[in-house]
Amino acid sequence: MVATNGMKRIVIEPVTRVEGHGKVTILLDEKKQVQQARLHIVEFRGFERFIQGRPFWEVPVLVQRLCGICPVSHHLAAAKAMDWIVGGEKLTPTAEKMRRLMHYGQFFQSHALHFFHLASPDLLFGKPGDPLSGFAADVAIRNVIGVAAKFPDLAVQGVMMRKYGQEVILRTAGKKIHGTGAIPGGINKNLSITERDFLLKDIDQMVEWSRSAVKIAKDYTVEHLEKLAPFGSFDSNHLSLIREDGAMDIYHGNLRAIDSVGKKIFDQVDYQRYLDYIGEEVRPWSYMKFPFIRSLGPEKGWYRVGPLARVNTADFIDTPEAEAARKEFMAVTKGKPNNISMAYHWARMIELLHSIERIKELLHDKDLQGTDLVAKGERRDEGVGLLEAPRGTLFHHYRVNKDDQVVMANLIVSTTSNNEPMNRAVAKVAKDHLSGVEITEGLLNHVEVAIRAYDPCLSCATHALGQMPLTVELVDHEGNLVSTRSKN
Amino acid sequence: MSDTINFIIDGVEIQGREGQTILEAAEAAGIYIPRLCHLKGLTPHGSCRVCTVLVNGRPQASCTQPVAEGIVVESESERVQQIRRDIIDMLFVEGNHFCMFCEKSGNCELQAMAYRFGIPTPKFPYQFPKRGVDASHPDIFVDHNRCILCGRCVRASRDLDGKHVFDFVDRGPHKRVAVNAEARLADTNLDASDKATEVCPVGAILRKRVGYAVPVGKRLYDEKPIGSDIEAAKTK
Numbered sequence: 045m046v047a048t049n050g051m052k053r054i055v056i057e058p059v060t061r062v063e064g065h066g067k068v069t070i071l072l073d074e075k076k077q078v079q080q081a082r083l084h085i086v087e088f089r090g091f092e093r094f095i096q097g098r099p100f101w102e103v104p105v106l107v108q109r110l111c112g113i114c115p116v117s118h119h120l121a122a123a124k125a126m127d128w129i130v131g132g133e134k135l136t137p138t139a140e141k142m143r144r145l146m147h148y149g150q151f152f153q154s155h156a157l158h159f160f161h162l163a164s165p166d167l168l169f170g171k172p173g174d175p176l177s178g179f180a181a182d183v184a185i186r187n188v189i190g191v192a193a194k195f196p197d198l199a200v201q202g203v204m205m206r207k208y209g210q211e212v213i214l215r216t217a218g219k220k221i222h223g224t225g226a227i228p229g230g231i232n233k234n235l236s237i238t239e240r241d242f243l244l245k246d247i248d249q250m251v252e253w254s255r256s257a258v259k260i261a262k263d264y265t266v267e268h269l270e271k272l273a274p275f276g277s278f279d280s281n282h283l284s285l286i287r288e289d290g291a292m293d294i295y296h297g298n299l300r301a302i303d304s305v306g307k308k309i310f311d312q313v314d315y316q317r318y319l320d321y322i323g324e325e326v327r328p329w330s331y332m333k334f335p336f337i338r339s340l341g342p343e344k345g346w347y348r349v350g351p352l353a354r355v356n357t358a359d360f361i362d363t364p365e366a367e368a369a370r371k372e373f374m375a376v377t378k379g380k381p382n383n384i385s386m387a388y389h390w391a392r393m394i395e396l397l398h399s400i401e402r403i404k405e406l407l408h409d410k411d412l413q414g415t416d417l418v419a420k421g422e423r424r425d426e427g428v429g430l431l432e433a434p435r436g437t438l439f440h441h442y443r444v445n446k447d448d449q450v451v452m453a454n455l456i457v458s459t460t461s462n463n464e465p466m467n468r469a470v471a472k473v474a475k476d477h478l479s480g481v482e483i484t485e486g487l488l489n490h491v492e493v494a495i496r497a498y499d500p501c502l503s504c505a506t507h508a509l510g511q512m513p514l515t516v517e518l519v520d521h522e523g524n525l526v527s528t529r530s531k532n
Numbered sequence: 533m534s535d536t537i538n539f540i541i542d543g544v545e546i547q548g549r550e551g552q553t554i555l556e557a558a559e560a561a562g563i564y565i566p567r568l569c570h571l572k573g574l575t576p577h578g579s580c581r582v583c584t585v586l587v588n589g590r591p592q593a594s595c596t597q598p599v600a601e602g603i604v605v606e607s608e609s610e611r612v613q614q615i616r617r618d619i620i621d622m623l624f625v626e627g628n629h630f631c632m633f634c635e636k637s638g639n640c641e642l643q644a645m646a647y648r649f650g651i652p653t654p655k656f657p658y659q660f661p662k663r664g665v666d667a668s669h670p671d672i673f674v675d676h677n678r679c680i681l682c683g684r685c686v687r688a689s690r691d692l693d694g695k696h697v698f699d700f701v702d703r704g705p706h707k708r709v710a711v712n713a714e715a716r717l718a719d720t721n722l723d724a725s726d727k728a729t730e731v732c733p734v735g736a737i738l739r740k741r742v743g744y745a746v747p748v749g750k751r752l753y754d755e756k757p758i759g760s761d762i763e764a765a766k767t768k
Contacts, residue, residue, distance in 0.1 A: 097665060099673050101743045106633040130741070218748030222632065225747065233747035418745075447667035448740055 068491055070474045076481055081470035082330070083463065083495065092453040100129050100444045105224050107440070107455070113157065115222050116150035116213060117433035120295070121440040123226035124429030128316070129444050131421025132229025138414030139230035144295050145406045146216035146225055147431065151294060151399040152250070153209025154434035155351075155392050158499045159257060160202025161188045163389055166493045167264055168195060175268035176275065179493040180486035198260075201253045205396075208243075208250050212403060215239040230418035240407055247404050251365075254397040258369050261393040265386065266376065274476065276385040276469035276494030279304035281337060281346070282353035283461070285432050288312065290359030292398065294432035300357050301337055301347060306381050309337055315430040318439060324456065332463050335456055346464035349436025350498065351391035356381040363405070366398035385469050388497040395434075433458050435499050459500045469494040541585075541605040548599035555583055555594040558607070562766020564759035565607055566616055566648065568623075568641055568733050569682035570595040575691060577683050580623070582645065584615050591615065613649070620645050621654045628660060628677035629734075635743030636735030638751025642680060643734075644758035666711070668718035671740055672729055679709055679736040689728035697722045709736075 071080045091107055098106060104122040108115035120143055127133040135143070165186045170178025184190070192199035210220040215235060217223025225231055265272060281304065285297035299318065301309040313321055325334040325342045336345030347353070355374075361367040373390060376382065382391075406412065429440040436458025443452035473494045477487050535550040541558055548557030553576060555565050569580035578596035585594045586606035594607070606612055623642060631637050663676040681700070686709065689697040697720045701710040713719035722728065729737055748754065 097667075099667065099738075099740065099743070101741055102633060102635060105635070105744060109633060223748060224744040227744050228741075232745055233750075448673070449665075449667045 068470055068495075070470070070478070070491075072481065078471060078474040078478055081467050081474055083466045083470060083500075092455055095450050095453055097449050099448050100126055100442065100450055101228050101448075103442065103450060103453075104226055104228075105222070108222055110455075110457075112221055114150055114154045114434050116146055116217065117431065117438050118440070119217065119223070120147055120226055121429040121431050121433070121438045122442075123228065124296075124431060125427040125440045125442050126228035127230075127419075127429070128424055128427030129442070130228040131423055132419035134419055134421075135230055136414065136416040136419055137411040138234055139417055139419065141406055141409060141411050142216050142231040142234060143226055145235070145403065145412065146213055146223075147295050148399040148402045148406070149209045149212025149216065151209075151434050152212070152254075152396060152403065153206045155396040155399070156202055156205035156209060156257075158434075159261070159389060159392060159396070160191070160198065160205070162499075163496060164188075164191050164195075164198065164202070166496065167260075167389070168198075170268075173268075175264070175271055176490070179489045186489075201257075204246075205250060205253055205257075208246055212243060215243065227418065229420050232417065234414055234417065235412040237413065240412065243403070244407050247400070247407065250400050251397075251404060254393070254400045255365065258390075258393040258397050261390040262369070262372065265384075265390045269376065272386040273384050274472075275490075276473045276497065277383055278385075278465075278468045278472055279383050280348045280465055280468070281309060281340070282356045282381055283337070283347040283349055284354040284357045284437055285315070285430060286312070286357055286359075287362075291362045292354055292358035292360070292395075294354070294395070294399075296431065299430075299437075302357055302381060304381060304383055306356075306379075309339065315439075316428045318428060318430065318441070322439075322456070330463075332460050333456070334463055335461050347461065348465045349458050349461040350388065350434075351395050352382060352385075352388045353436065354432060355391040355394060361394070361398055363398050363401035366394050366401055369394045369397060385472075385494055385497045388499070392499070435459060436461055459498075462498045462500060466495055466498050466500060469498070537599045537601050539599055539601065539603045539605060542608050550599075552599050553595055554585060554587070554592075554597050554599055554603075554605055557599045558594070558605075559762050562763060563607070564762040565594050566645055566759060567595055568645065568680065569684065571684055571731055571733075573692070574684060574687045574731070577687065580680065580682055581619050582616055584612065584619070586612055617649050617651060620649055620651060621656050623680045624651075624654045625656045625658045626661065627680060628663065634678065634735045635738065636678070638746070638748065638754050640735060640753075641733035641758060644753040647753070648757045648759065663708075666717045668716040669720075669722060669740075670718070671724035672717060672722060673738045673740050674717055675736055675738070676708065677736075678734045680734055681707060681709065682733060683709075684731040684733065685709065685728045685737055688731045689722075689726065692727040695721055695726065695728070697726070697728055 069082045070078055073079050091110055095103060095106060104119050104126060107122050108119040110118050127135065165188060166179050168178065168191060169181035169186050170176070188199065213223065214220045217225035218233065225233060281301055283299065283301040285293060286300040287293035287297045299313040299315050299321065300311045303309055310321055321338055323336050323338045325336060327334060334342065334346065336342045337347060338345065355370055361370050373382065373394060425445070426443045431438055438458055439456035441454040442450055445451050470491050473490045477490050537548045537550060539546055539548060541563055546557055546561045555567060555570060558565050565583050565585065567583040569577045570583060576595045578593040581593055583594045584591050587597060587603050624646065629642065631643050634640065637643060665676065666674040683700065685698040686700060689695045697712050698709050699712065700707055702708055711717050711720050724739065729739065
């Protein structure tokens, strides 16, 4: 461990209860003040390289293996790029609605998983009036098992909601995980009446539970706003896809970026031209790239993606209950973008409700039983596919040679976009809560909670080679190891 | 004189005919003997050895071994099953078979065989051979990573298409399927309608741009294990 610029490094590794693994380095200066934080990701995944040479129609099925939590995002983003390759980007109504149903199903299960299984232990065990005490609650209870013991109804809801989302995916993609439903230019199946009726059976229960999840997240945030607002928070730009009329649309749209007070940086940008607007920077200490808005440069052009960004960028949500929830959410910041890290949880639950409202709508749409499944047109050699994954905007970009082989792939996953924001969140938490040069259990947990708000999928942004124990190292500005703290 | 030949498979008396192989006679009697290189309509090849049976105690490839009066054939015994299981295992580790994203999944005879034999993962170490793909042909994609050297394409091209597009080159562990051209499939006279393009049991020779068109659940081996059609004939 080499210390630079007269700073000390405090290392926390890995972050537990995020999908995948991470390590945190907090850099201190000689005065023991926090200068910077790095969510330190050195693992390398390599998908962009090893799909080169593979036939393009294989890619939507292959690249989704990046992740086991939201593979549907990669499956669909790649399929959307391949739609361009086969000239079938204008999908048939059945194909588009089947894909949307698959995507909403995935949103529902992924958001339920994150809120109930990963995040709720942080939110449920605080002392009255002191939410931050919950972040440092005994690790023996601050986990999903602890939630199940103290809040059994909630734990069951989380499991059943996740299951419901997976059932939607099964009936649209063919499998609950890593299906094959989306093919270049369309979809390989429709929704049978039997499948539709199966999904309709529990839909009202799911809507009801989603409403109550929004309420839990809202009440928690509003009740503790004073203490949560500064926690890991900072002003930032926000980016997402947006429908042409300004509505939130997680499957398809154009790019919109706004600054921290809501001024548009760009709007309705055709994502086939994303490279004109988004650049990527490489830093020596991480395999993750750092995307930025070109017009603002790498220093100021970083942005947030995901539920918070999407609720901030949207003019409205086109399902009634989620729209009502959005209005309440925006009222907290008087209609301006919400820059509170912990508000991600509330925004995520608004999207959960939106997803289930859309699923209900779609299940009543007869187009899902249509038989026109695939569109084809003029063959192209390049395609970009974007969608809003549960964790944020997902970019897939491919070039294909005349023999149908992939020759170039560029993926920007949501966690990569949230890379710098997570660093900022950790730095903020460390600045506010680090005292002295000792990492307390409490601080360690605070850092984790801040990162977890972003729901990072580190295995998706890169990949961990084996599991590491949680270790905290304190290194002084001359590079000497001062103390080590470990936790399993 | 009758041309019926009486012999025994796993204790059951079977009547075969002169000129039949053990595999054919068994099949006619509704007994499925697993096979990969063998395909009805192609000259028996005897190369994959998955159809190995014990004939009077000696291992033989049942797809090439003719029936003979009074022989005692062991097919379903644990010893024979173990031989077959090991052969299937070796076929997996010799190539680069990634069923999880292969478009042949669900329609692949090798994968189906592994399921039939209850092989979740090979017991032998993966060899990870370095093999290439040939995407040059406008309609056909060849992925040598998945080739099991069954020779079906070689025989179909030669015997059914009369073309000789494919053949084996090199020997031993270096043996591979090559094309009748300097290097690329595009330079052969292979046509997308050739029989040779339809016989591959694995995902080595594929029609381009149609992968994954059949949804999971509707694929050849999604519902019923490989060989069940032959066994169903016996039940009737």
